[in-house]
Amino acid sequence: MTSGARNGHWKGGRVRQADGYVYTRMRQHPFASNGYVLEHRLIMEHLIGRYLHPGETVHHKNGDKQDNRPENLELWRGRHGAGSGPPHCPTCRCKAERKGKLQ
Helix, strand or coil: CCCCCHCCCCCEEEEEECCEEEEEEEECCCCCEEEEEEEHHHHHHHHHHCCCCCEEEEECCCCCCCCCCCEEEECCCCCCCCCCCCCCCCCCCCCCCHHCCCC
């Protein structure tokens, strides 16, 4: 049985899971789980030039977990999520609080 790019079912190492997030295959990443890393975290790491620290999260401003464009992502300290406060940006659907925003 071949794996990775040699397998006929290979889709480039990018998969969408039932939780709605996009995962990218990166076995060598220090925070990989089963060889995959959340794509929005990889993009943020690339933007800031380092791995994310424990306790840092990446927020999707428009609430779309698959929209990993850099302009849709914000780096946050701590957890955030639906119903945690008033909307912090005009297009936000998550109602996260602004106080945790890092960028």
